[in-house]
Each structure stands twice: as C-alpha cells, then as structure tokens.
Amino acid sequence: MFSKSCEYGLRAVIFIAQQSNIDEKVSLTVISEAIDSPQAFTAKILQQLTKNNVVKSLKGPSGGFYIEKTQMKLISLSDVVQVLDGNNIYTGCGLGLSQCNEEEPCPLHFKFIKIREDLKSMLQTTTLFMLAKDMKQTNFFLKV
Amino acid sequence: MFSKSCEYGLRAVIFIAQQSNIDEKVSLTVISEAIDSPQAFTAKILQQLTKNNVVKSLKGPSGGFYIEKTQMKLISLSDVVQVLDGNNIYTGCGLGLSQCNEEEPCPLHFKFIKIREDLKSMLQTTTLFMLAKDMKQTNFFLKV
DNA sequence: TTAATAAAGGACAATTATATCCTTTATTAA
DNA sequence: TTAATAAAGGATATAATTGTCCTTTATTAA
Secondary structure (H helix, E strand, C coil), X not given: CCCHHHHHXXXXXXXXXXXXXXXXXECHHHHHHHCCCCHHHHHHHHHHHHHCCCCEEECCCCCEEECCHHHHCCCEHHHHHHHHHCCHHHHCXXXXXXXXXXXXXXXXXXXXXXXXXXXXXXXXXXEHHHHXXXXXXXXXXXXX | CCCHHHHXXXXXXXXXXXXXXXXXXXXXXXXXXXXXXXXXHHHHHHXXXXXXXXXXXXXXXXXXXXXXXXXXXXXXXXXXXXXXXXCHHHHCCCCCCCCCCCCCXXXXXXXXXXXXXXXXXXXXXXXXXXHHHHHHHCCCCCCC
16 A cells, blocks of 8 residues: 555654653654654655655754644644655556546546545544554554 | 556456456456556466456457456456455544554544445445446547 | 478566665764 | 754665576477
8 A cells, every 4th residue: 555664654743642642752763662663764754755845854872753733733644655656646557557547538437436535534633633543542552 | 546557457357347248358468458557567467367256267269358248247346356456445534653553543544434434435346347337328538 | 191280388588676785975063 | 152962865785675687408391
C-alpha cells in the first residue's frame, strides 16, 4: 500500500504528534527507538516532512521534532502520504496504465473507484490531533 | 497498490481471458504487444501464473497461453494477486508493523479494516469470466 | 525426421528503494 | 566563547524490483 518511507514517516509523525500533545519535543534517536525504524533513514524522511512543513524541527540541545498544537488539527494523514508517496495512491491506475479515467478506463477502473474514495476520505479526514487523542485513550502500537 | 509484476500479470490475464473466451490462444509476443509490457519480463510473470495454474500454456507452433472456459468462472483477480504479490495486501499492516491485529493494533488498524475488506471482496468476487464478458460489452483499455 | 515455432529457464544488467556513514550547520547552556 | 547537542545534507552502500539476453525443451506441421 505505502512505501517503507511512508510507513516510517506515518509512524514517526503519529509519535511526534502524541508527544507534542503533551508538550514534548522528541529527538531522532528517541523517535527511531519508539517506532523501531533505521535511524539514518528516518532522518531523511523527517527532513522531507520538515521541508514540507508537516513537522517542525529545532537544532541544538533541547532541540528535536515537534508539531504545533494548532497545526495538529489541520494536518491529515493525507498530507503525510502526499509528501512521501505523492498522489499516486489517489490517481494511479490499479493496472498501472499511465492514463486511466472515465473516458478511457481500464477494466478495473470503476471497480476501484469506491475503494479509492474510501481510502482518500479516511486519510483526509483523520488529523494528527485525532490520532494523538486516540493514542491517549487506547493502547495503540507503533512498533511490535 | 500492486507491484509492476502484478499489474502486468493482471493485464495479461485479462487479455488472455478475453481471447480464450473467443477460443483464441495467444503468444507472448501478442500479449506483450496488447498490454504494452516488456516481453521478457512478461514471460517470467506468465511462467509463474502457469506454474500456479492460473493460465495454461502450450509450446510449439500454434501454442501459446490460454484459460479454459470452465476455469475462467472459477479464477478471480484475487488468485492472480495472490500468486504475484502474495497475501500482503490482505494481511499487511498499513504502517508496516510485522504484527498488527485486534489485540495489538496500530493506530490505523481499525480505520483500514473496511477498506481492506472492500478491496478483498472486489478481488475475490471478480472472476476472469466476468471481465472477459465486460471486455466484450465495453471498450476497456489494457494499454494507453 | 526435420525445420520452424513458442514457452521454460538460467544468468545477468539496470534501476529504484532502502539504508548507512560522515561532515556541516545551527543552537544551547555552561 | 566554547563544548556539547541535534538536525541538515552529501556521498555512498546494499537490497529488491524490474528488465534483458540467450539457451534449452517441447510441439507442430511440412
């Protein structure tokens, strides 16, 4: 479904949101430990997310990654996925055709529409704030 | 969503089904032209599908690939996907956790369930025969 | 029985995704 | 102002996926 980068990125962002929700910045070391991801690789992913304003970062001692509480309600899973995997998950053809639409559909085009719409809707409506709240109430896992 | 192998495989199988439905065997050359896929790579994919009895093949002149009409009603898209991409699409965690279930769920586990189920259902209920019929009635594309 | 045809299969090449290492830059606090 | 800290960034390595080439095997039809 998602690339490894996107999987790590989503896990990282959810963890950062959870921590930011209790006013804690987190370092790369802490993040990659919490989500069990390769540290240097996770650094690259976080750089992308920082450049695209999904997360904020501060260098130096007491630095780290965080998400502003006001932003948290505005950033959705979809934003994270867009940055790391582009919009292929929304627009890409299930059979890999470079163009596939109502006018020139592949044989599965119409069968995929509902599934795509549901996925899109879920990603777009789920904000980081909602997930941070969920993490408080329920024991969800970001690593095994 | 699917690997390139799986995309080519699905397109190939739909084309073979369409042709078998009018009692035509098709060669690798014809298939890869019809679905615009790299020929040698498509050969490998078809070998896998043949080994797993999704399609049948015959060597020599007047040989080629085909699907028996009786089988066509029994083989679903899900069978093709299972052979080429395994069952990761059904069981894999959206965030990439090696184990993720009702007891130890990732934060998105329950949000993905409906989407997964819908996809699974679509793939399992869509048979090659249905697609061959669809191809007769509607101008669907297997290449751009 | 032979020449032609077409799939099967092995070996290898190219590309992309994943992952690591090391240096540089910015920030903090002593 | 300096030493320590932590992210940013460049270069490179590894692994997986995608793709090609060439030989072998099976089958057909002349």
